[in-house]
Amino acid sequence: MRVNATWNVPEKPGLEGLEDKWAKTWRDNSTYAFVRPESRDQVFSIDTPPPTVSGSLHVGHVFSYTHTDVVARYQRMQGKHVFYPMGWDDNGLPTERRVQNYFGVRCDPSIPYDPEFTPPEKPDPKRQIAISRRNFIELCIQLTAVDEQVFEDLWRHLGLSVDWDTLYATIAPSTQAVAQRAFLHNLARGEAYLSYAPTLWDITFQTAVAQAELEDREYPGFYHRVAFHAPDGSPIYIETTRPELIVSVCALIAHPDDVRYQSLFGSFVTDPLFGIQIPVLAHTSAEPDKGAGIAMCCTFGDLTDVTWWRELNLPTRTVIGRDGRLQAETPEWVGNPAAYEPLAGKTTYSAREAVVEMLRASGDLDGEPKPTVRMANFYEKGDKPLEIVATRQWYVSNGGKDLNLRGELLRRGGEELEWVPDYMRNRFTNWVEGLNSDWLISRQRFFGVPFPIWYPLDNDGEPNWESPILASEDLLPIDPMSTPAPGYAEAQRDQPGGFTADKDVMDTWATSSLSPQIACGWGVDDELFNLTFPMDVAPQAHDIIRTWLFTRVVRSHLEFNSLPWKRATISGFVVDPDRKKMSKSKGNVVVPTEILAKFGSDAVRWRAAMARPGADSPFDETQMKVGRRLAVKVLNASKFVLGMGSATPISAVTEPIDLALLEALKGVVSAATASFEAFDYTSALEVTEAFFWSFCDDTIELLKERAYGNLNVAQGTASTELSDTGESTQRVPSPEALSARAALQTALNVLQRLFAPYLPFVTEEVWSWWQEGSIHHAAWPTVAELSVEGDVALLSAVAEALSGIRGAKSNAKMSQKTAIARIEFAGEAASLDLLKLAENDLRAVGSIKGDIVWTPQPGPLSVSAELLAPVE
RNA sequence: GGGCGCAUAGCUCAGUUGGUUAGAGCACCUCCCUUACAAGGAGGGGGUCGUUGGUUCGAGUCCGACUGCGCCCACCA
Numbered sequence: 001m002r003v004n005a006t007w008n009v010p011e012k013p014g015l016e017g018l019e020d021k022w023a024k025t026w027r028d029n030s031t032y033a034f035v036r037p038e039s040r041d042q043v044f045s046i047d048t049p050p051p052t053v054s055g056s057l058h059v060g061h062v063f064s065y066t067h068t069d070v071v072a073r074y075q076r077m078q079g080k081h082v083f084y085p086m087g088w089d090d091n092g093l094p095t096e097r098r099v100q101n102y103f104g105v106r107c108d109p110s111i112p113y114d115p116e117f118t119p120p121e122k123p124d125p126k127r128q129i130a131i132s133r134r135n136f137i138e139l140c141i142q143l144t145a146v147d148e149q150v151f152e153d154l155w156r157h158l159g160l161s162v163d164w165d166t167l168y169a170t171i172a173p174s175t176q177a178v179a180q181r182a183f184l185h186n187l188a189r190g191e192a193y194l195s196y197a198p199t200l201w202d203i204t205f206q207t208a209v210a211q212a213e214l215e216d217r218e219y220p221g222f223y224h225r226v227a228f229h230a231p232d233g234s235p236i237y238i239e240t241t242r243p244e245l246i247v248s249v250c251a252l253i254a255h256p257d258d259v260r261y262q263s264l265f266g267s268f269v270t271d272p273l274f275g276i277q278i279p280v281l282a283h284t285s286a287e288p289d290k291g292a293g294i295a296m297c298c299t300f301g302d303l304t305d306v307t308w309w310r311e312l313n314l315p316t317r318t319v320i321g322r323d324g325r326l327q328a329e330t331p332e333w334v335g336n337p338a339a340y341e342p343l344a345g346k347t348t349y350s351a352r353e354a355v356v357e358m359l360r361a362s363g364d365l366d367g368e369p370k371p372t373v374r375m376a377n378f379y380e381k382g383d384k385p386l387e388i389v390a391t392r393q394w395y396v397s398n399g400g401k402d403l404n405l406r407g408e409l410l411r412r413g414g415e416e417l418e419w420v421p422d423y424m425r426n427r428f429t430n431w432v433e434g435l436n437s438d439w440l441i442s443r444q445r446f447f448g449v450p451f452p453i454w455y456p457l458d459n460d461g462e463p464n465w466e467s468p469i470l471a472s473e474d475l476l477p478i479d480p481m482s483t484p485a486p487g488y489a490e491a492q493r494d495q496p497g498g499f500t501a502d503k504d505v506m507d508t509w510a511t512s513s514l515s516p517q518i519a520c521g522w523g524v525d526d527e528l529f530n531l532t533f534p535m536d537v538a539p540q541a542h543d544i545i546r547t548w549l550f551t552r553v554v555r556s557h558l559e560f561n562s563l564p565w566k567r568a569t570i571s572g573f574v575v576d577p578d579r580k581k582m583s584k585s586k587g588n589v590v591v592p593t594e595i596l597a598k599f600g601s602d603a604v605r606w607r608a609a610m611a612r613p614g615a616d617s618p619f620d621e622t623q624m625k626v627g628r629r630l631a632v633k634v635l636n637a638s639k640f641v642l643g644m645g646s647a648t649p650i651s652a653v654t655e656p657i658d659l660a661l662l663e664a665l666k667g668v669v670s671a672a673t674a675s676f677e678a679f680d681y682t683s684a685l686e687v688t689e690a691f692f693w694s695f696c697d698d699t700i701e702l703l704k705e706r707a708y709g710n711l712n713v714a715q716g717t718a719s720t721e722l723s724d725t726g727e728s729t730q731r732v733p734s735p736e737a738l739s740a741r742a743a744l745q746t747a748l749n750v751l752q753r754l755f756a757p758y759l760p761f762v763t764e765e766v767w768s769w770w771q772e773g774s775i776h777h778a779a780w781p782t783v784a785e786l787s788v789e790g791d792v793a794l795l796s797a798v799a800e801a802l803s804g805i806r807g808a809k810s811n812a813k814m815s816q817k818t819a820i821a822r823i824e825f826a827g828e829a830a831s832l833d834l835l836k837l838a839e840n841d842l843r844a845v846g847s848i849k850g851d852i853v854w855t856p857q858p859g860p861l862s863v864s865a866e867l868l869a870p871v872e
Numbered sequence: 873g874g875g876c877g878c879a880u881a882g883c884u885c886a887g888u889u890g891g892u893u894a895g896a897g898c899a900c901c902u903c904c905c906u907u908a909c910a911a912g913g914a915g916g917g918g919g920u921c922g923u924u925g926g927u928u929c930g931a932g933u934c935c936g937a938c939u940g941c942g943c944c945c946a947c948c949a
Contacts, residue, residue, distance in 0.1 A: 013908095216948085223949085239949055253949095291949035302948075375948045426876050427944060434874090434945055542943080577883095579942075610885085610897095614877090616942080620884065622898060625911080632909070640908035686886075690896080700908080803915090810903060810915035817906050 007770045009642050013635040015600050015628070018761040023156045025764075031774050032161040036531055037081045044080035045532040046072060047516050047565055048162065049540045049548065050087030050170060053147040054098040057154060058582055059590040059604075059619060060541070064571035066608035068539040069160045070681045071569070073757035076161065077780035083532045085166035085519040086155065090144040091448045092170075092508030093205060093381060098147075099139050099447075105129045107136035107446045109503070133446050133481070140447045144171065154592065159601050159760045161776065168518050170511045171447070176477035178518050179511045180452040182555060183441075184470060191397045191558050192441075194465055198299070198306045199440065201389040202379040203324030207444040208393050209379045209386065210507060211400075211437055212547045219376040219385055222369035225292070226359060228252060228269045228278070236269055236280075237366060239291035241374055243359065244351035245298040247274055247331065247340065248317040253308055254294040256282035261294055272364035273355070275335030281312055300388035302377075303436075320387050322444075326351050348387075392465065394442040394451065394504070398554045400435035413553045418567035420679045421614040424542060431546040439551065441510040448505030452478050454485035461496040469499060513551035516564040535565040537679075542570050542614065569679055572616040579618055590619055602759040603627035609758050612682045630689065631762045634755060637696050638766035641744045644707045645733065647770075648742035650787060655706075655736055656837040657798060658743035659790030661699055665691065665747055666783045667792065672754055673780070681757070688754040695747060698799045705844035707740035709733050750781040797834040797861070798842065801825060804863025805846040812867055819868040820846055824853040827861035 026032060037043060046068060051061060076082045100106055104123025108130040117135045131139075148169070155162065168175060186192035199208045224243045227235035238252065249271055254261040264280040271278060285307065286295055297308045299317050308314065317333055319326050325347050330340040339358065343351045359365035376385040399406030414429040442451065452471035455463035469485045471478045480501035484490045492498030514522075516535050521528040534556070540548060549568060556564035575581055576588040583589065596604055606627030611617035653659060668691045675684035733741075749771075756763040756775045767775035804825075809818050823846070825832060832854045835842065842848065849868065 216946095241949075287947095287949080290947095293949085295949040297949095304947085304949085377948090421877095423876060430875055430945055436946095546944085573943095575942095581943095612885090615885095618884070620898085623884070626897065629911075632911075636909040636912095638908090643908075683886090686896085696909090697913085704908090806914055807916090813903050815904050815906070816914060817904090 007642055007646075009639050009769045013639050013765070015602070015631055015635070015762065018765050019157050019159070019596075019601050022761050022764045023159070026161075026774075026776075027156070027164075029774070030165070031776060032076075032082070032084065032163050033165055034083050034163045035081055036527065040531055042079075042081050043083055043531050044072070044075040044537075045083035045520070045535040045565075046085075047519065047535045047538045047552070048084065048086055049544075050089040050168070050512060050515060051151060052089045052094050053144055053151055054090070054094040056589075057151065057592055058574070059592050059595060060574040060582060062158060062592045062596075062604060063574050063608035063611055063617065064539070064541050065155070065160055066158065066605045067569070067571050067611075067613070067681065068537075069158075069162075070605070070609055070757045071537065071539075071676070071679060072161055073760065073776060074676045074681070074684075074780065076776060077753065077756065077778060079779065082161070082163075083166070083520075083535075084162045085168060086152075086160075086162040086164065087167070087512075087515060087519065088144070088148045088151065088169045089508060089512055090140075090148065090169050090171045091505075091511060093207070093443070093445055093447075094508075095140050095144060095171075096136075096445060096447050097381075099136065099143055100128060101125055102143055103139055105131050105136065105139065107131065107133055109133045109446070137447055141171070144169070154596075157596060157601060158592075159605065161760070166519065170508065170518075171449075173477050174524070175511060175514075175518050176449045178514055178522060178524075179449040179506060180471065180476045180478065181473055181523060182514050182517065182559060183506070183510070184452060184473060185559060186396055187470070189558070193395055194392060194468070195395055196392045196465075197390060198309070198388045199391045199393055200377065200379075200386045201322065201391065202382045202384070203322070203387055204382050204384050205379070205445070206322055208391060208440055208442065209382075210440045210509070211435070212439075212509070212550070213380050214386070215378050215380040216375050217378045218373050221372055221374050223291070223372050224356065224359070224369045225366040226272060226296075227364040227366060228271055228296075230264065230269050231267060235364075235366075236264065236294065237292045238294055238296045240296050240301075241372065242298070242301050242348075242352070243355045244326070244343070244348050245301050245319075246271055246296070246355060247276075247326075247334065247343065248298040248300075248319045249276065249278055249296050250299055250314040250317050251297045251308065251312065252278055252280045252294050253283050253286050253297050253312075254280070255286040255288050256284060258286070258288045258293055260288075272362055273336070273339045273358055275339075276333055277335075281308075283308055283312060299390075302388070306388060316390060318390055320348065320389065322389055322391075324348060324384070324387060393440050394506075395438040396441050396510075396554070397558075398435065398439040398551075399432055400437045400439065406432060406435065409550075409553060409557060412557055412563055413550065417553070417563055417565075420567060420569040421612075424545065424568070424570045424614055427542060427545045428550065431550060439554070441507050442504040443507045444503075445505050448508065449477075449511055450479050450481065450505050451502040452476060452480065453502040454480050454488075454499045455502065456485075457494070457496055457498050457500055459496050461494075463500055468502070509547050509551050512548055513555045515548075516552060516556065517559070533564070534560075534562055536567070538565045538568045540568070540570065541573060543573075545570070567679075570614045572611060572614050574611075574619050575616050577618050577620060579616070582619075595621075595624065599624040599628050600631060600761075602631040602762050605760075606630055606685075606758055609681050609685050613679065630692075631759055633692075633696060634752070634759060634762050634766060637692075637700065638748060638752065638769065640700065640704075641748045642770055644704065644744065645709075645737070645741040648738050648745060650742055650746045652735070652738040652742035653746070653788050655739040655743075656790065656794055657702065657841060658739045659788050660792055660794040660798075661695075661743050661747055661790070662786045662788050663790035664792045664795050665750055666786050668754070669750065669781045669786070670783050673782075684754075685758055688751065692751050692755070694799060695751065698802050699747070699795075700744065702798060702802065702838070702841045702845050703740040703744060706736055706841055707744060709737040746786070750786070753778055753781050791834070793831075794834045794837060797831045798838050800831075800861050801835050801842060801863065802845065804861060805842070805848075805865065808863055808865040809867065814867055817847060820848045821850045821866040821868050822853070823848055823851075823863065823865040824855055825861060825863055826855040826857050828858065829856040831861055832856060 072084050103119035106128040111132040113132045113134040221241040268277045328345045330337045334340050342354050399409045419425040454469040485499040488499045520533040552564045607623050671687045672684040
């Protein structure tokens with residue numbers, strides 16, 4: 001058979017190699033480059049989550065990023081200029097940890113820079129080499145460059161249609177400039193401030209952490225029943241899991257209505273070991289049924305202690321230092337210095353053991369410690385419980401203290417913002433309503449954005465925290481550690497009367513909270529910013545609503561008095577088959593490269609698209625096969641339809657069944673479009689796929705004989721004969737043949753485009769066989785382009801009849817090519833009339849050689865057939 | 873303790889504003905190596921819609937209660 005000479009349909013199409021082939025073409029042609037249009041309404045802009053490059057991508061990332069890409073491709077086909085940047089979150093603690101392990105080094109800021117330094121060949125993680133801050137940062141940059149290439153390769157292989165020219169990195173100088181400028185603006189407006197206050201502190205990483213980075217974990221411990229002493233010598237028992245903190249006790253606290261302690265309120269008791277006079281006070285947040293009903297308040301054991309300390313104006317008696325050890329010097333409030341000596345410099349664990357022994361010796365431990373499991377706050381990346389240490393930190397207002405601001409943020413994120421799915425907005429409001437402190441943005445780390453701040457030193461060399469020296473905006477980014485403060489010489493650094501740099505860096509969320517500003521060119525490229533901001537969509541998973549999503553709303557609200565985007569689209573997780581969250585420690589992580597290699601990108605993307613917005617989805621390999629089968633089917637169906645004849649315009653469609661096909665397709669187009677407009681990519685795929693399978697199984701089967709020209713509808717005879725060589729002798733095709741060809745080609749064309757967002761590789765491949773340009777810049781199909789009218793009922797009636805014919809053969813356990821001697825269709829008269837319109841097509845597909853009997857009767861269609869033996 | 877979500881076939885999930893006999897894919901069974909496709913095709917079996925009360929002519933769908941599972945937040949003396 002001859003096909004249109006301009007078409008190039010391969011003999012044996014396959015999926016292998018399509019990813020490499022088209023990824024390269026898209027790269028060479030800059031297929032997904034953002035081209036600036038005239039106006040904002042022609043743009044669809046996406047605030048892509050910048051993945052943490054020091055981590056590894058798992059299949060959940062692949063799903064989530066695919067969801068975004070599917071929407072991006074749809075919008076592009078709708079004619080939007082899609083602004084789809086990618087970012088790498090490469091600064092911060094995760095990178096530092098990876099660098100430490102990878103190179104076997106650690107950062108010691110006191111060491112001078114060594115330009116000759118090269119990391120060891122074989123790093124010994126147990127004996128990390130101390131290197132300077134600058135050497136450390138150089139290694140961070142070196143390693144992130146390698147990691148980022150791996151990520152980019154994977155995203156390209158997956159077919160993400162991001163514009164790789166707009167790539168950003170959170171540690172890049174331009175990003176640092178944005179982060180510093182935004183911070184200076186916050187500072188100028190009074191939203192950022194420096195405060196010396198109790199801070200949640202990770203003793204391993206020796207840094208403050210923010211409320212949003214906390215995680216609850218079970219932690220084994222013991223209840224200790226300990227006697228304090230009333231003035232008359234009688235014991236007052238408290239229960240504590242942290243007896244080592246007795247030295248920092250500043251009050252005993254019970255509920256004001258608790259009858260047991262009425263007589264003690266206002267009096268002083270003595271601790272069992274250190275001779276400290278401690279007031280007994282009342283506070284309504286003390287719970288009579290917890291422990292002994294009276295609690296020991298220390299500075300600081302937990303966040304309740306902080307509340308009591310603040311509200312009752314208690315003295316600060318901190319003994320635990322930044323390293324998690326009890327301080328070496330005896331605290332001045334300890335009346336019995338000898339008692340402290342055994343504890344000095346010990347870790348909390350050793351100090352606890354020592355205190356227990358001392359309590360036993362003094363007889364103040366009532367009974368043995370009882371084992372318990374308590375919940376403790378952990379830094380999400382740490383493995384020791386957090387301590388609370390008073391430190392000086394930078395904060396940004398986030399509604400944790402300012403209730404007006406909280407209300408504004410609740411209106412922004414909880415009401416104004418559109419959420420997909422909608423119920424995810426509850427996570428936002430829940431979080432904002434539960435905030436109990438402002439946003440702590442400073443970290444005592446190295447690989448991050450420095451604060452553009454110095455402090456003047458007085459004549460004693462003490463910093464003046466009240467009057468920081470600010471960097472000028474036009475000099476950003478700036479590193480105060482290597483650049484002297486304005487008006488000072490480098491020689492005055494850390495000298496009395498000179499200046500000192502703020503040595504902290506911003507937390508990674510303080511930078512990524514500005515991703516819309518970074519990506520859209522805030523303050524750098526006004527034209528771009530006006531075209532892309534506020535952005536259209538913020539895709540992400542539900543685990544970082546309280547961090548990334550919330551902090552972006554905060555920054556945008558404070559800076560622009562607006563939302564950073566119109567809507568947030570929330571993906572669920574991919575969980576393991578037992579519905580457990582995937583994690584490295586459980587060993588249930590599915591590595592995406594393997595799954596992509598095994599099933600192909602289109603198949604994995606198909607499976608991703610079947611996971612609805614927000615819904616967690618169990619990982620199941622067998623589902624990937626289904627996607628692969630669909631991709632193969634697209635190849636084969638395209639090859640078959642395009643092999644049946646040359647290009648035929650839609651105007652040639654005249655047969656009722658052909659018109660019905662296109663009428664049904666209109667319904668698919670409008671349903672898929674409506675779903676996409678609601679960001680319901682799953683429903684759009686389902687409706688397309690359902691139609692496509694019936695298109696393949698029923699419609700193509702039904703029309704192929706006529707389309708080939710093997711069937712002349714009028715006479716039921718062939719209009720094309722085969723020559724000896726198998727080449728067809730082209731006669732002028734009948735109008736009926738042209739109608740079938742035109743209908744099949746039109747439907748195929750539409751279906752290829754409907755699948756393009758999901759299966760970018762295979763659709764680009766089949767499109768390239770017969771169309772010019774990339775399918776990903778083709779117009780999204782419309783009802784209007786299907787400019788014919790038909791009766792959809794005909795299509796379903798024929799499908800039913802086909803099913804009956806097949807069922808008859810299948811029940812007789814005969815081959816489907818078995819000829820039929822006589823067949824009876826019994827059913828509603830209207831259905832039979834419809835079937836008569838496709839009688840010749842039914843004859844052809846069913847090999848009906850003899851009579852067709854039409855029997856009108858109520859009820860569903862029933863088919864009975866007399867079969868002939870197949871002709872050998 | 874507060875909030876959110878889920879519960880439909882062995883598994884994964886659809887099921888629009890209540891309306892005939894509750895659907896799809898996978899898995900399973902039977903048949904067919906048919907000139908697009910055997911990594912295929914055709915046909916088939918399989919569900920008391922978590923429990924329970926109510927509203928209604930009619931409930932998988934709406935309302936109440938309960939049970940189980942998951943997630944978020946808080947508390948953690």
